[in-house]
Amino acid sequence: MLVCPLTLELLLTDSPAEQKGQPLTPQTSKTSSVPLKKCEPIDDERTVTPQRLKWELHCRKSSMNSSAEVVVIKVFPSSVVSNPKMSWIREGELNLLERISANILMAGPMPKHVAFIMDGNRRFAHKKNMERHDGHMQGFNKLAETLLWCKHLNIPEVTVYAFSIENFKRSKEEVDGLMELARQKFEKLLEEQENLEKHGVCVRVLGDLNMLPLDLQQVIAKAVIMTKNHNKCFLNVCFAYTSRYEITNAVREMASGVEQGLIKASDVSEALLSECLYSNNSPNPDLLIRTSGEVRLSDFLLWQTSHSCLVFQSVLWPEYSFWNLCEAVVQYQLNHKSIQKARELHLEEQALQQLEADCACVAEHLQHQGNGKPADAQRRQEALRHYTTAREARVQDFLQSLKRKRDSFFTDLCSETVLT
């Protein structure tokens, strides 16, 4: 049961570091005469709701002595979001037990790239009687924490599913809230330039940014450009993303390459399609983790995870712990050998298909040239070599033009901001 304190004081403060000061209570409540209790601040004034306060009180009840008459909860005005807890980059070490476990794990094969479906923020909020928005906020904080664990586990690349195209179907209020959260987070990212440089973090955003509000697009473009040369760790944020859309977009890019005469339709191959995906700069994920007990991929990296280890965990994302991550890595290690074998088999098949396609093109070509007469083996070999080289050159040209196009999308967005 919740024991209500006699006085509840909301302390609106300008700086998270501030411990004391003139309380700027927004509505009622008298000035406190009792020494301030050390307490966790609420992140943002807009998140204060009756349920939230009830929850905060409930949490603090245990840590306070029962005679407390005044409970002080610090609330930051929305303009101040410089709470160190909400940073992208966390500093910190693992505790002894975690360090030992990490070292044991790292003796085995480690995933180089882990993808997360961070599911369960809303269920967490519901469970804790919070607003949905707070659930998402907690989810973001957990991401920062997880990135730190990955760093300690020598996992250089992480991809997260932040916002699906399907999520646009949610209530306007929630979508706007998520867009606002993203805007704040990317703005925050821009402030952390030094830190990102120090850790060599490269942030990429995968998805169709055209679906987002222009100001968010611009902030994202700035962040992407700012970190694009960093190469120690990589964070890919899938935003306005679904895998089917990504694959379709890749096909569209190839088709426009055909339209421009850069490639031929017969040059379309599995390898080329992979290169046209948003994720073309990353190796395929070794491990995909979905939290909150759901056992489906929900249109996330369908192409890239066809030979990845899939781990479904029942924990809600904001409650994800270092040990959950370790468990998933152990799963990966148990699966490593067989998945590796399947991958090699697949690569062989892919190479074979490419060869078959090339041979078919050459055969057709020779038939045209020789008026239906069969060509001798040597001539066929030579023609094949010639054709393969020409195809590879075409494909390289095309990919370079695609890269230029994608780069200029971001630089254009950035220069637009300068102008406005």
Add this chain to the structure above:
Amino acid sequence: MATVSWLRVRLQTWRGRFWQRTVAALLLPVPVTEFPDYLKKARDYDGKGAESRRSRWISDGNSLKKLPVHIGFVVAEEELSYTDIANLVVWCMAVGISHVSVYDHHGIFQKNHVCLQEEIVKQQQSLLGGDDSRYNMDLLKNNTDKPQHFVVSCRPIVKVLSPEDGKHSIVQAARKLCHSVEKKEWSAKDISVSMLDILLRESKNTPDPELVVKFGPVNSTLGFLPWHIRLTEFISLPSHKNVSYEDLFTVLQQYNACQQRLGQ
């Protein structure tokens, strides 16, 4: 006619070039008289058991609020057992699942689809018994108030898939689209998700698999139809060897409990 329906298993492969061959072989109704004697005996002997089993399976199927229309079996094991897969297929038919896909990442089932087909017919006989058409009608009247549903369950479609039906088929669809762009039939801008989806869907009536049961110790889809598994629920079982009807039913119950929010 109902007999023919029960005995008819259309074994299709996802790809066109297999399609003709298999359809020719499989659309032929299997004549009852051609069944080996030992099967007939087993059936006569087992007649009663088969009847009660069958009614149980049908009522099990009806007891579930949500049943997948299309179920996939991904076998991630080295040794394959045709009999066990055939059992699974027959049970699926019995509970009323109309599309079954069978996959292994070496493509062995696809290479030996004839073996699998024979095994399915055999298991269908021994598990479901009854080649008497009256039999079906009775069941229809007594055990289900949704006759339409039952009729659908009589004509299950079994597809045998290999990795070539996965990424490779997406690449082929892409190539096809690019060819028509080359010929100026389409413009690149016209290409949409639904267009690609139609190309990758063999027939309008086959939905994406709602449920995939993965057998074996490897936690991966191993290349199973990447395009089609967007909303598929994955449930694992340790092995397909000696898998029982109860195992399958537990999985179906698990699936029944899954909720999809479709992004909302």
